[in-house]
Amino acid sequence: MAEIRASFFVECEELLESLNDGLAAMEDGGGDGETINVVFRAVHSIKGGAGAFGLSDLVNFAHIYETVLDRVRSGDFTPEAADYLTFFSSADVLSDLVKASRDGDDTGAAINAKVLGELQRLEGGGEGPAEEAEVEFVPTILPLDFEDEDDGPGQVAEVTRVRFRPHAELFQAKNEPLFIIRCLEKLGKISVVCETSEVPDLSARDGAPGFLSWLVSFDTAVDHQAINEVFEFVADICDIEVSAVPLETPNAEDASPSPSPDRPDLAEPHRLENPSPQDEPTELKADTTPAAEPTAQEAAPMAAQKATVRVDLEKIDRLVNLVGELVINQAMLSQSVAASGIPANSAVAQGLEEFMQLTRDVQDSVMMIRAQPVKSLFQRMSRIVREASASIDKNVRLKTSGETTEVDKTVIERLADPLTHMIRNAVDHGLEQADVRAAAGKPAVGTVSLSAAHRSGRVIIEVSDDGAGINGEKVLKKAIEKGLVSQNSNLTPQEIDNLLFLPGFSTATEVSSLSGRGVGMDVVKSAITSLGGRVSISSIPGKGTTFSISLPLTLAVLDGMVVEVAGETLVVPLNAILETLTVTDTNLKPLGATGNVIEIRGGFAPLIDLGVELGYRGPKERYQGAIALVIGHEDGSRGTLVVDAIQDQRQVVIKGLQPGFGDVRGIAAATILGDGQIALILDPITLAKPDGSAVTGREPQLQMAI
Amino acid sequence: MTQVLAVDDSRTIRDMLNLTLSQAGFETHLAEDGQHGLEVLEELAPDVIITDINMPRLDGFGFIDAVRKPTRYDAVPILVLTTESAPELKSRARNAGATGWIVKPFDPVKLVRALELVSG
Numbered sequence: 001m002a003e004i005r006a007s008f009f010v011e012c013e014e015l016l017e018s019l020n021d022g023l024a025a026m027e028d029g030g031g032d033g034e035t036i037n038v039v040f041r042a043v044h045s046i047k048g049g050a051g052a053f054g055l056s057d058l059v060n061f062a063h064i065y066e067t068v069l070d071r072v073r074s075g076d077f078t079p080e081a082a083d084y085l086t087f088f089s090s091a092d093v094l095s096d097l098v099k100a101s102r103d104g105d106d107t108g109a110a111i112n113a114k115v116l117g118e119l120q121r122l123e124g125g126g127e128g129p130a131e132e133a134e135v136e137f138v139p140t141i142l143p144l145d146f147e148d149e150d151d152g153p154g155q156v157a158e159v160t161r162v163r164f165r166p167h168a169e170l171f172q173a174k175n176e177p178l179f180i181i182r183c184l185e186k187l188g189k190i191s192v193v194c195e196t197s198e199v200p201d202l203s204a205r206d207g208a209p210g211f212l213s214w215l216v217s218f219d220t221a222v223d224h225q226a227i228n229e230v231f232e233f234v235a236d237i238c239d240i241e242v243s244a245v246p247l248e249t250p251n252a253e254d255a256s257p258s259p260s261p262d263r264p265d266l267a268e269p270h271r272l273e274n275p276s277p278q279d280e281p282t283e284l285k286a287d288t289t290p291a292a293e294p295t296a297q298e299a300a301p302m303a304a305q306k307a308t309v310r311v312d313l314e315k316i317d318r319l320v321n322l323v324g325e326l327v328i329n330q331a332m333l334s335q336s337v338a339a340s341g342i343p344a345n346s347a348v349a350q351g352l353e354e355f356m357q358l359t360r361d362v363q364d365s366v367m368m369i370r371a372q373p374v375k376s377l378f379q380r381m382s383r384i385v386r387e388a389s390a391s392i393d394k395n396v397r398l399k400t401s402g403e404t405t406e407v408d409k410t411v412i413e414r415l416a417d418p419l420t421h422m423i424r425n426a427v428d429h430g431l432e433q434a435d436v437r438a439a440a441g442k443p444a445v446g447t448v449s450l451s452a453a454h455r456s457g458r459v460i461i462e463v464s465d466d467g468a469g470i471n472g473e474k475v476l477k478k479a480i481e482k483g484l485v486s487q488n489s490n491l492t493p494q495e496i497d498n499l500l501f502l503p504g505f506s507t508a509t510e511v512s513s514l515s516g517r518g519v520g521m522d523v524v525k526s527a528i529t530s531l532g533g534r535v536s537i538s539s540i541p542g543k544g545t546t547f548s549i550s551l552p553l554t555l556a557v558l559d560g561m562v563v564e565v566a567g568e569t570l571v572v573p574l575n576a577i578l579e580t581l582t583v584t585d586t587n588l589k590p591l592g593a594t595g596n597v598i599e600i601r602g603g604f605a606p607l608i609d610l611g612v613e614l615g616y617r618g619p620k621e622r623y624q625g626a627i628a629l630v631i632g633h634e635d636g637s638r639g640t641l642v643v644d645a646i647q648d649q650r651q652v653v654i655k656g657l658q659p660g661f662g663d664v665r666g667i668a669a670a671t672i673l674g675d676g677q678i679a680l681i682l683d684p685i686t687l688a689k690p691d692g693s694a695v696t697g698r699e700p701q702l703q704m705a706i
Numbered sequence: 707m708t709q710v711l712a713v714d715d716s717r718t719i720r721d722m723l724n725l726t727l728s729q730a731g732f733e734t735h736l737a738e739d740g741q742h743g744l745e746v747l748e749e750l751a752p753d754v755i756i757t758d759i760n761m762p763r764l765d766g767f768g769f770i771d772a773v774r775k776p777t778r779y780d781a782v783p784i785l786v787l788t789t790e791s792a793p794e795l796k797s798r799a800r801n802a803g804a805t806g807w808i809v810k811p812f813d814p815v816k817l818v819r820a821l822e823l824v825s826g
Contacts (some may be wrong), residue, residue, distance in 0.1 A: 008718035051811035233806030
């Protein structure tokens with residue numbers, strides 16, 4: 001049962017997703033007739049399941065919501081723009097209630113009274129029939145008209161007798177008197193008499209049943225309510241008389257339709273339906289039992305079902321971990337085979353090569369299991385937009401694209417907070433007030449776009465708005481005011497935009513209900529960095545701002561280049577490296593007193609000595625002949641890292657550094673290499689910072705964004 | 707063993723039906739909607755059918771209609787699963803050809819009793 005409950009909540013998530021999708025489609029006018037059905041069914045199914053688990057808050061709210069949607073479905077009510085807002089908000093409330101029920105946390109489950117009020121208004125709107133208005137889910141039993149002679153207490157013992165006369169409809173509905181009588185038998189010992197007096201001349205009848213009636217006599221008094229229940233399905237398609245007769249004369253009431261067992265005019269086959277009182281009524285089965293021939297066919301009819309398996313995330317994580325170990329082990333094996341001097345064209349080496357390929361495939365497949373479309377995340381964001389825009393009275397719509405892009409589940413989960421903040425920022429700071437927009441000739445409704453896409457082995461998520469863009473002057477002024485940059489610093493517009501990511505920076509001159517929550521863009525940035533991601537910003541004055549987040553597909557493995565610096569083995573993520581080159585007299589240019597830049601195809605990039613940057617050693621005398629890795633940044637600028645040697649290029653399993661290590665700049669994580677050696681994984685983007693300070697050995701200055 | 711075909715688009719309800727019916731000793735077959743139900747029926751001769759009303763592709767009424775057409779399984783009793791206990795819904799279900807109904811959320815005991823009522 002607990003499992004079903006858990007799966008119910010998972011199903012709820014899916015239903016809420018299709019609910020939101022459907023509502024969005026309807027609002028856009030893009031939905032067809034089926035869309036409202038899907039929306040209705042989503043709420044309906046949530047209600048149904050919730051009822052099964054006794055989640056009454058959820059049931060009651062879903063019921064009201066469903067009723068309103070039913071009005072829409074039946075064409076009784078055509079929702080307008082404002083109503084869609086109510087629908088979306090209701091979906092949010094529903095989602096909250098689902099969460100509250102799942103976590104058993106009733107404290108936060110207060111239903112938004114405003115939404116409820118709106119819904120109830122729509123529910124009763126116009127003169128809509130109050131059908132289904134009962135929010136009650138107790139199966140109700142149809143009352144039957146019993147001639148209950150209410151004999152009162154103190155009476156002598158009596159027995160119950162039931163006269164049951166099915167109409168033809170009863171048989172048409174495939175009800176079976178035999179089964180009903182059998183169920184009566186469960187209530188007490190019975191004797192059954194079939195009355196055939198009404199059966200017309202058999203030669204003339206068309207075979208339609210409906211002429212038989214049964215008199216069922218219990219040998220004790222039986223609760224009428226229990227009998228009622230037995231006849232629940234057929235109450236309106238048969239005649240039932242329940243009566244109590246004194247025990248002394250069990251058959252005294254035998255009146256007109258006497259239960260004479262043998263009527264002379266009965267034709268032969270009819271005898272079957274004419275059991276004597278003591279007989280088990282089983283004989284009836286002969287000609288009335290619905291075709292119940294058991295088939296030998298074994299059940300394999302589920303081919304049409306989509307084959308999916310629900311797996312505990314823990315199990316997958318274990319698998320991911322094991323595959324990680326497998327990768328390490330495979331690397332170690334390769335290394336020892338190489339060390340033993342076995343030639344590369346030997347069977348062993350070739351087998352090992354294939355083994356490596358397989359390991360990679362296994363790893364990819366395992367990673368794919370963990371991947372999820374970002375859709376659920378985006379839907380959460382559309383709620384954030386709704387709430388944020390409502391609270392500061394801006395008219396905003398969210399446009400999403402690339403919802404099917406798949407990203408590691410952990411990444412999705414940990415992306416929710418930073419993304420929420422970015423969306424709020426876009427609504428609050430990015431978009432202008434309506435009057436300003438109007439003055440700028442922009443549509444009154446501001447647009448926030450959220451997109452996801454795969455780009456060269458990474459996931460790019462962009463949040464953009466069509467607002468005023470970043471006011472560079474204001475940002476710079478503020479940064480100088482706060483002492484974040486020096487008075488006379490000469491920054492490019494790009495660099496000014498990036499000041500937003502500095503800790504303690506906030507441009508909002510007024511603290512609105514949205515901002516001022518103590519979270520700045522620096523927190524967003526560090527959250528994304530901790531996911532192995534990078535965030536960059538670009539802004540066009542008057543046109544809007546775009547935040548671009550670039551994330552690794554998975555947090556478990558990466559393709560890395562193993563390099564050596566001052567005797568230390570380090571791993572540089574391959575996706576950050578654009579190319580490698582050798583420093584020569586021609587491409588090395590000195591800059592300032594100690595700095596160097598390197599010329600790469602007409603452009604210049606700062607030369608950074610990794611050994612110095614990480615504090616392994618002092619700067620070299622000369623860099624000519626050294627190997628440099630060209631690191632590309634999200635904004636297109638480049639930096640180069642000088643290393644002593646490149647050892648290998650391989651997949652490494654990321655082992656996170658425990659919090660005890662503190663946050664070391666430029667170090668992302670660690671890994672275990674094939675020979676069992678531990679190597680640090682670098683964050684080359686931070687190391688090869690593109691701030692023009694091609695400086696080696698200088699105080700690490702203002703840490704620029706990106 | 708009595709074979710039951712249960713048709714419902716909600717996985718939760720299907721799971722619960724499956725659990726309840728299996729524990730009660732029925733052989734349970736499941737389908738996700740009316741259309742799927744008809745496909746399952748091609749290879750199955752259940753003793754009784756349980757069906758939801760609100761379903762994608764082919765809803766419960768359509769499904770009952772299709773089953774009640776002269777087919778080899780047109781005599782199978784059909785129980786309708788409904789969240790509403792309103793009498794109109796019941797009469798509508800019956801007019802569609804249903805034998806009985808079960809109000810969701812169902813009580814396992816009542817479900818089994820309802821099955822006995824219509825299928826013995």
